[in-house]
Amino acid sequence: MRVLVTGGAGYIGSHTVLLLLEEGHDVVVVDNFSNSSPESLRRVAALCSRAPRLYRVDLLESEKINQIVRDLAPDAVIHFAGLKAVGESVAKPLSYYRNNVTGTLNLLDAMESAGCRNLVFSSSATVYGESTELPLVETTQRSATNPYGRTKLHIEEMLEELAAADERWSIAALRYFNPVGAHESGRIGEDPQGIPNNLMPYVAQVAVGRREQVNVFGGDYPTVDGTGVRDYIHVLDLAAGHLAALDYLTDRTGSFVWNLGTGEGSSVLEVIQAFARAAGKDVPYQIVDRRPGDVAENYADPVKARLELGWKAERGLEQMVQDMWRWQENNPYGFPEEASDSYDNDELNEQLLKAASTVQSSSKPNNEGNQK
Ligand code: NAD
Ligand code: UD1
Numbered sequence: 001m002r003v004l005v006t007g008g009a010g011y012i013g014s015h016t017v018l019l020l021l022e023e024g025h026d027v028v029v030v031d032n033f034s035n036s037s038p039e040s041l042r043r044v045a046a047l048c049s050r051a052p053r054l055y056r057v058d059l060l061e062s063e064k065i066n067q068i069v070r071d072l073a074p075d076a077v078i079h080f081a082g083l084k085a086v087g088e089s090v091a092k093p094l095s096y097y098r099n100n101v102t103g104t105l106n107l108l109d110a111m112e113s114a115g116c117r118n119l120v121f122s123s124s125a126t127v128y129g130e131s132t133e134l135p136l137v138e139t140t141q142r143s144a145t146n147p148y149g150r151t152k153l154h155i156e157e158m159l160e161e162l163a164a165a166d167e168r169w170s171i172a173a174l175r176y177f178n179p180v181g182a183h184e185s186g187r188i189g190e191d192p193q194g195i196p197n198n199l200m201p202y203v204a205q206v207a208v209g210r211r212e213q214v215n216v217f218g219g220d221y222p223t224v225d226g227t228g229v230r231d232y233i234h235v236l237d238l239a240a241g242h243l244a245a246l247d248y249l250t251d252r253t254g255s256f257v258w259n260l261g262t263g264e265g266s267s268v269l270e271v272i273q274a275f276a277r278a279a280g281k282d283v284p285y286q287i288v289d290r291r292p293g294d295v296a297e298n299y300a301d302p303v304k305a306r307l308e309l310g311w312k313a314e315r316g317l318e319q320m321v322q323d324m325w326r327w328q329e330n331n332p333y334g335f336p337e338e339a340s341d342s343y344d345n346d347e348l349n350e351q352l353l354k355a356a357s358t359v360q361s362s363s364k365p366n367n368e369g370n371q372k
Contacts, residue, residue: 013081046355076119123152127175172257204328
């Protein structure tokens with residue numbers, strides 16, 4: 001199948017592109033590198049000895065997107081591209097609506113005019129807002145507490161209305177819980193810009209010595225040890241969920257929604273302790289005030305995805321932190337920095353082909369972290 005992946009150079013996108021290539025799919029990536037770099041895809045190509053086709057383009061450039069979708073005629077699109085920082089979305093709501101909502105509209109228009117109507121969309125457990133009915137089931141009422149969450153909610157609604165209006169569309173919205181971990185090679189992983197907003201990358205940066213200690217947001221929640229509980233899911237399990245959704249859509253039309261979570265919650269302290277064991281060192285922390293907008297606990301009901309997609313998360317917290325640590329230890333400052341416009345599309349694609357033809361001398365990860 002030919003799959004167009006928007007945001008394919010990013011954290012979840014790069015792991016999914018790798019899995020798609022390993023499964024023999026023909027992959028086209030569209031990314032503007034606003035929160036990633038082509039290096040992730042060079043490493044993907046080297047890992048599986050296959051190259052995706054890459055276009056550096058912004059979803060807001062509607063003409064270019066139209067042309068790419070028309071020329072390449074993908075069988076399906078997986079749509080990861082979006083801005084995702086909750087705090088930033090509060091400070092810059094218009095950028096979030098423009099990038100996420102208008103970007104998605106442009107993509108849908110391009111798909112419509114090219115006659116490609118199979119879409120898998122990255123939604124988020126954020127659409128459950130502050131719901132405290134646990135576990136969170138797909139039918140739980142949706143709400144949003146910030147502009148980022150509202151973009152996901154609006155897009156979900158748009159997609160449902162589109163599928164209701166035109167029965168040729170097949171659309172899956174996947175509600176991710178808390179994606180963490182990295183590919184087991186330690187070659188690709190999450191590379192947050194600036195101070196990480198999310199717990200696991202912050203813990204990883206403390207363990208590697210880039211930050212002093214973890215600030216634990218609240219120690220008085222009504223949970224197992226007073227700290228917040230979340231459903232962490234390994235990024236490779238998440239990637240597999242996308243392939244299962246693509247498969248499901250091949251002979252069905254309509255709009256569908258699935259939680260992608262493990263169904264198990266872990267507290268902040270459990271995460272810190274597991275990480276410390278994986279890294280073989282102490283991870284210092286202090287309990288500070290609660291973060292506004294946080295709920296005490298949330299975790300998925302993953303049953304719908306298991307029954308309908310035949311998918312379930314296979315990896316537990318120990319593996320998540322081990323893989324995350326391998327990536328962080330080998331790339332303490334993430335991917336090497338490079339200007340996003342260093343190369344044109346032809347050069348980028350040549351690099352990917354070259355990376356794909358490089359024989360990996362050893363499966364042992366290289367230490368290539370640079371200083372940022
Ligand atoms: P990421 O930032 O690593 O990846 C997103 C990619 O999209 C980046 O490579 C970025 O450069 C690209 N992009 C952004 N706007 C673009 C545009 N206008 N045109 C072209 N490319 C653009 O993020 P991620 O963690 O891989 O998340 C992928 C998707 O999953 C996002 O939509 C995010 O909202 C959603 N999601 C992520 C999480 C999480 O915790 N990581 C949780 C729930 C949902
Ligand atoms: C956050 C976002 C959510 C988004 C998700 C994935 C908020 C309020 N929610 O969810 O919209 O979909 O990320 O990107 O920002 N914690 C600490 N110290 C830290 C960081 C986090 O104690 O430095 C705690 C939090 O209070 C929470 C847990 O760790 O209990 C997980 O936090 P985080 O990784 O930010 O994810 P969510 O809050 O679930």
